[in-house]
Amino acid sequence: MDTVVVGERPGSLQRWFLRGLKPVMVARGCRFDPPSPDAAGLVLNLITGPRPRSFRRQSKAVFVVAIAETSEPPSNILKTGYLLLARAIANVLVFLVGAPTPRVYFITLEGGCYEIAPDTSDEAFFERVFAELAPLVNSTLIIDNEVVDDLPDAERLADTIPSQIRAAGARLDRMGLLPSPFPLDELLPPDDLRHVRLMFGIGGVSYGNVSARSTNPGQFWITATGVDKGHLGEAGRDIVLVRGYDLERRVVILRGSPTVRPRHASVDTIEHALIYQEHAGVGAIVHVHSWMAGVPATRINYPCGTYQLACAVSEVVRRVPDPTRAVVGLINHGVTVTGPNLEDIFERIDGKLLPTVPPM
Ligand SMILES: [Zn+2]
Secondary structure, eight states: OOEEEEOOOOOOOHHHHHHHHHHHHHHHHOOOOOGGGGGGGGEEEOOSSSSSOOOOSSSOEEEEEEEESSSSSSSSSHHHHHHHHHHHTOSSEEESSSSSEEEEEETTTTTTTTEEESSSSSSHHHHHHHHHHHHHHHHHHHHHEEEOOOOOOHHHHSHHHHHHHHHHHHHHHHHOOOOOOOOHHHHHHHHHHHHHHHHHOOOOOOOEEEEESSSSTTTEEEEEEEEEEEEOOOOOEEEEEEEEEEEEEEEEEHHOOOOOOOOOOTHHHHHHHHHHHHHHTTTTEEEEEEEBTTTOOOOOOOOTTTHHHHHHHHHHHHHSSSSGGOOEEETTTTEEEESSSSHHHHHTTTOOOOOOOOOO
C-alpha cells in the first residue's frame, strides 16, 4: 500500500513509532512517499495538541491513521483519544502514551480502545502493530446509498415493521443501550461533521442499529444513521427500506418514496444484508455497543460499514448452532443479535448485556 506521512513535526514518541513501523511496512511491500501523494491509500497523520489539524481525504478509499503522543498518561485514554480521533477526522488513532517507551493504544470510531501489548523486541512489536493495522487499511467501505424511487406511500404506510423498529429503539434507549459518550455532533464543527458523515457514513448521535424484514421478500427496514434511535420518526425517512446492495459499485440500494426522502441507512446495513440473505429464518437484527459474557466473537476489529466486518460477523453467525438466534461479539466494538423477530431478541438480551465492551 502506498503511504504518506503528513502533519506536524514529530515528537520523540512519534519518531520512535515511525522508525519502528516503517521498515516492517517496507518489508511487506508498502511504498512510502509515492510519486503522487494523492495516490496514497494510507495516510499517517502526525498530530499534536488538543486541537489537531485534520487531514481531509478526497476519497473513502484513503485510510487515515492519526498518530498522537503524550508523555503524561491521561486519566481516561479512550475519552482523550476519541476527542483527538474525531478532531483529526481519522479512521483510527494510534495513541502513544507515557515515556520513554510508550504504551501503544488503538482508538476506533466505534469507541474501541485496546492496547498493543509490549513484545520481546521492537521488531516483534511493530510486526504486531502492522498485523493489527493492515486488515483495517485494506478493508472496503460499503456505505453509499442509491435511492430508487419506487415505494408508494400506501405501501410505506401499510407496513407494520417500522413501528416495531421504533418501539425497539425506544426500548433499547430505556435499557440504557444507546450510549453516546462521545457525540460527534458536539465535538465537531458542522463542516467537519459533514465531512465525517460523507467519509464514514456516521452521524454519531447514538451507536447501534435495529432492522427487521419487511413483508416484501428480500427487503428489510433498518434505522438510519445520525438519528436518535430512542425517538425514531417517520417510516421511509428515519427507518429506511433496503432492497439490496451492489458490491461492485459499493452501494446499498434503498427504496425511496415520492413524498419522504430516506436518510442515510445505518452504516452497518451491509452486515445486516449479508445475514438476511444467508439465513431465511432471521427476521430481525439488533446491534449495540454492549457485550455479553461468553459469546463467540470476530477476531479482527474491522471498521463499521466494511464488507470485511460484514463477512466476519456472517462467518460467526454461520458457525453457531442456531444462526436464527445468534449473539455475536464484534471484538472491541459490540454485539450483533439475530432473531426470528424483535420480540424474541429482546427476551434473550434483557438483563444480560454488559454496558461496556471489554478490551481484547
Ligand atoms: Zn457498531
